Amino acid sequence: MNKLTFIRKSIIGAACLVIIAAGSGIAGHQTTYAATTTSTTAQPSQAASVSSLQKKAEIISIAKSxxxxxxxxxxxxxxxxxxxxxxxxxxxxxxxxxxxxxxxxxxxxxxxxxxxxxxxxxxxxxxxxxxxxxxxxxxxxxxxxxxxxxxxxxxxxxxxxxxxxxxxxxxxxxxxxxx
Incomplete structure (x- = not known):
């Protein structure tokens, strides 16, 4: 498994854990709100990291081409x-x-x-x-x-x-x- 795939799977796994944790003990409509709010705040920095790795891979690809x-x-x-x-x-x-x-x-x-x-x-x-x-x-x-x-x-x-x-x-x- 390459580094980018590992990072993506880690992000998805972490988001799932946040959703499960946010849902325990909270009413149904609040669970959706809590999960969405938590997921949205956790995503940008992780997405930026994946985006940066992808950009560097593309730079190398351009250079090789x-x-x-x-x-x-x-x-x-x-x-x-x-x-x-x-x-x-x-x-x-x-x-x-x-x-x-x-x-x-x-x-x-x-x-x-x-x-x-x-x-x-x-x-x-x-x-x-x-x-x-x-x-x-x-x-x-x-x-x-x-x-x-x-x-x-x-x-x-x-x-x-x-x-x-x-x-x-x-x-x-x-x-x-x-x-």
């Missing part, structure tokens, strides 16, 4: 021709789900909330140093299982690839969670 279609070019943000640098790629992908990112890996590293490497979740932005040691100059999207997707021009690659974050362990700088 661009593999083989996007070209890397330093300093370029050309959505009509699908030519991006690393940060204009993440900017483009997140914008597809209504999340505004600035252009530039350093600028993006100041958006959202800090995330420790051990707490990375799918959809988090990971920031690396690929040119000047210790300076943020590359960004990708964490996709889980120690991997991230990014737009790069390195070796034989020119475009969107999936890499192991462990291959960049000496160059890893920080991560951010944006919603």
């Amino acid at each position: 661009l593999m083989g279609k996007v070209k890397y070019k330093f300093g370029v943000n050309n959505p009509s021709r699908l030519i991006f640098d690393c940060s204009s790629f993440t900017k483009y992908v997140f914008a597809k789900k209504g999340i505004t990112l600035k252009w530039g890996s350093s600028a993006q590293s100041k958006q959202g909330k800090y995330v420790a490497k051990k707490n990375l979740q799918k959809g988090d932005l990971v920031f690396l140093s690929v040119a000047k040691p210790g300076k943020i100059n590359h960004v990708g999207i964490y996709i889980g299982d120690g991997k991230f997707i990014h737009n790069t021009n390195g070796g034989s690659a020119n475009g969107v690839i999936i890499s192991n974050l462990s291959s960049y362990s000496s160059r890893y700088i920080t991560a951010r969670r944006v919603d």
Whole structure:
């Protein structure tokens, strides 16, 4: 069972328990009112959590769908021709789900909330140093299982690839969670 299915089933189960608990000892028409009121107040935060997980999964799906279609070019943000640098790629992908990112890996590293490497979740932005040691100059999207997707021009690659974050362990700088 995947995480999203588990969360949905947990929400439904919790709502059922609230309805049963609210109904004990209360008259029939009041039971309906109490259950509806309780259910309505409990739902928004849980729905937001499910919605956020779904949005992150969709962001990863969009990024993966661009593999083989996007070209890397330093300093370029050309959505009509699908030519991006690393940060204009993440900017483009997140914008597809209504999340505004600035252009530039350093600028993006100041958006959202800090995330420790051990707490990375799918959809988090990971920031690396690929040119000047210790300076943020590359960004990708964490996709889980120690991997991230990014737009790069390195070796034989020119475009969107999936890499192991462990291959960049000496160059890893920080991560951010944006919603």
